[in-house]
Amino acid sequence: MTCLLCDRVELLRRNEYPYLIKEFEHSYLLLGEHQFYRGYCVLVTKDHYREMTDVPSPKREGVFAEMMRSSEAIQRVFTPKKMNLCSLGNVVEHIHWHFFPRYGDDPDFKRPPWLQMDRFDGAKVTPEERDRLVAMVKQVLE
Ligand SMILES: [Zn+2]
Numbered sequence: 001m002t003c004l005l006c007d008r009v010e011l012l013r014r015n016e017y018p019y020l021i022k023e024f025e026h027s028y029l030l031l032g033e034h035q036f037y038r039g040y041c042v043l044v045t046k047d048h049y050r051e052m053t054d055v056p057s058p059k060r061e062g063v064f065a066e067m068m069r070s071s072e073a074i075q076r077v078f079t080p081k082k083m084n085l086c087s088l089g090n091v092v093e094h095i096h097w098h099f100f101p102r103y104g105d106d107p108d109f110k111r112p113p114w115l116q117m118d119r120f121d122g123a124k125v126t127p128e129e130r131d132r133l134v135a136m137v138k139q140v141l142e
Helices: 004-013 059-078 113-123 127-141
Strands: 020-023 027-031 041-045 082-086 096-102
Touching: 004 041, 020 127, 027 059, 027 127, 041 059, 059 082, 059 096, 059 127, 096 113
Parallel strands: none
Antiparallel strands: 020 027, 027 041, 041 096, 082 096
């Protein structure tokens, strides 16, 4: 079985993925590799599940609590006008949640962030900026 996010979890376990913000009991909070929306982060479950409904209780509630903690931290650091959280998994069938902070001046504020996805690669974060943003969110979670 090849799963891009299982591979990433393996890198995280070996401490070889520098976008790590926080290791929770059931998931990892990662800074997004692009920052088209400043503060964009992703939460990835440690174990491979296709749907949130596949996660047994009480782990499911644990993942939700970790999502909420993550969202609160991102909101505190970046003070967006609105948070967009979404979990799709049509491309990578391993539960992950996207956190898109949205700002009043961002393109098409009232429309889904995915409409800008062709521009994401143009906003790759530099290693210096990555380390700075990771530290900012991490500090709030400690
Ligand atoms: Zn997986």
